[in-house]
Amino acid sequence: MKIPQHPTLIRRFLLARQKQLQAKSPVLAASLVTIRRTCGNPNCRCARGKKHLGHYLTWKLQAKTHTVYVPVELVPQAKQWTQEHRRLKQLVRELTQLSLALIQTHVTARRRRQARS
Numbered sequence: 001m002k003i004p005q006h007p008t009l010i011r012r013f014l015l016a017r018q019k020q021l022q023a024k025s026p027v028l029a030a031s032l033v034t035i036r037r038t039c040g041n042p043n044c045r046c047a048r049g050k051k052h053l054g055h056y057l058t059w060k061l062q063a064k065t066h067t068v069y070v071p072v073e074l075v076p077q078a079k080q081w082t083q084e085h086r087r088l089k090q091l092v093r094e095l096t097q098l099s100l101a102l103i104q105t106h107v108t109a110r111r112r113r114q115a116r117s
């Protein structure tokens, strides 16, 4: 996103993103990962290298990584919910940049007015 210079344009950009800032599904702030692992049973196929494929959600909380197992039938939902979180996070990032730009242009405009008078 290129941040516009003019306050009117900045406000237009802000409004467009404010309208998109609504969750279209549940929101999940985690990463969906696929892990190959052994189950510990020495007679299982995984002990001979054919490891089990599992889907997990991982997230960090106070510098600690948490993991939760996702049953295969819930993987599409988990994927969509984490994508929705990424979309909203990106929107908030852009809204922040635009809000800051709006404050900065206000300061610049005031300085310019003071310089003239």
Ligand SMILES: [Zn+2]
Pocket: 038, 039, 040, 041, 044, 045, 046, 047, 052
């Ligand atoms: Zn196994």
